[in-house]
Amino acid sequence: MKRYIFLLFWIFFAVVLSGCRSSSGNGVEVTIDGIGQFPDFLVGTWKAEEGGWEFVFEPDGKISSAIASIGRVKLQPGRTTTVPMQMSGEGIYKPGLWSVQYSHQQRELVVEIAIDHFRVELGDDIIEGRTRDFFVGSVSPDGTSWWADRLSFPEYVVDTDKYHNYKLPFDPKDNPRESILFQKVPELK
Secondary structure, three states, rough: HHHHHHHHHHHHHHHHHHHHEEEOOOOEEEEOOOOOOOOOHEEEEEEEEEHOEEEEOOOOOOEEEOOOOOOOOOEOOOOEEEEEEEOOOOOEEOOOHHHHHHOOOOOOEEEEEEEEEEEEEEEEEEEEEEEEEEEEEOOOOOOOOOEEEEEEEEEEEEEEOOOOOOOOOOOHHHHEEEEEEEEEEOOOO
């Protein structure tokens, strides 16, 4: 596990030093190595059956929307999203900084989705906290699939009849990576 985190850090550091960076007030930072241009074949919607994840990449490499596994709610960078929940509660999601990194030479795509704060009410039960998810993997030669290893770093607090302001345990040393297959959604014409 330590080796994988070290590898993730090293990839990030190498791409930052060699690539082109762009960032705007919309909450997404993009780093592209080599020619500095986000490839056309990555532009569009990428979905994963497992976890319900979805990313929509724009021509500049920024993510315009994402569906995260927590709540499976469509989020936009830099915007707080509020949705109604069952049993007359609501879910509130405030994204943090998202990042996209792409290496032309390795065809490696790295995505970080941060949710700085969320609060989900289900009747009298509440779960809130924050989470950060990293997706690292190579894009297929035909540009239609992306096998990504997901690392998740959640910080959740629950408030229920049984548990009051209870922080759910999380050990980063015991955080197995999960392989997720993303498929590019064909554009309708």
